[in-house]
Amino acid sequence: MIAVFKREFKSYFTNPLGFIILAAFYFFLGLGFLFIFSDGNPNIGETVFFTAQIGILYFIIPVITMRLFSDERRQKTDQALFTAPVKLINIVLGKFFAAFVLYAMGFIPTVIFQIIVSGYVATNVFYYVYALLGIMLFGAALIAVGMFISSLTESPIISIIFTLIVNLFIMFSGAFASMITIPTTTNNIFETFGSWILKLVSSFLNGMNFLAVLESFGQQTFAIKDIVFFLSIVAAFIFLTERSLEKRRWS
Secondary structure, three states: OHHHHHHHHHHOOOOOHHHHHHHHHHHHHHHHHHHHHHOOOOOHHHHHHHHHHOOOHHHHHHHHHOOOOHHHHHOOOHHHHHHOOOOHHHHHHHHHHHHHHHHHHOOHHHHHHHHHHHOOOOOOHHHHHHHHHHHHHHHHHHHHHHHHHHOOOOOHHHHHHHHHHHHHHHHHHHHHHHHOOOOOOOOOHHHHHHHHHHHHHHHHHHHOOHHHHHHHHHHOOOOHHHHHHHHHHHHHHHHHHHHHHHHHHOO
16 A cells, blocks of 8 residues: 555656645635635634635545546556555555645645744634644545546546536535425325425435535534544545446456
8 A cells, every 4th residue: 555655646746736736725725814814813724614615625636536546547557556466445545545645735834824823812723623634534535536436437537527526516515405495294195205305305415515514623513423424435435446446357
């Protein structure tokens, strides 16, 4: 796993992609810090959430994940991975952590922001740490989803497009759920069945609302269920990615 991690992480910086991704992170974080601190808000946790609140992460993460497996397939180097003396799950984890570390590096400036602000006013460090934990888990979940999509195609362009579509669906799932009106009374079996379907769809859309779960990290209340939610998404899509590769390995 370590060898795969090193190889994948290094690949981000053998071309301008990794530097462009970090530059985008730093620009928007700096912008968020400017807006929030200029309003007199000393909580750097708000700056941490800024990138998710304006939706920029939904666009950056597809760029991070687009090449994870699709590029290997396009260049036919995936066969070398399949025949290497390493388990597929270790390959998947190596690539996942390479993408995640790059993502985490994007939030390094927030540590500097926290130190700067703490030098002027009293701040709630727990709020910052919990916000940072939330954004890390949020990003890990989106990375796992993007990695799975990347394993399904040999085109990085197709990978980025479909990941972006899924991310936009996740982004607006809460709004879609709010549009659904569930009847309070039913007169026959067809209306009852229709109401049940609407409830099912509404529950699914609310379950896909990652941003609502992320926002709960800003309430300064430690909730295990929110952590478990994101970790479950990560575990599920890492498993699906491994199954996708296993199927292709024997096809």
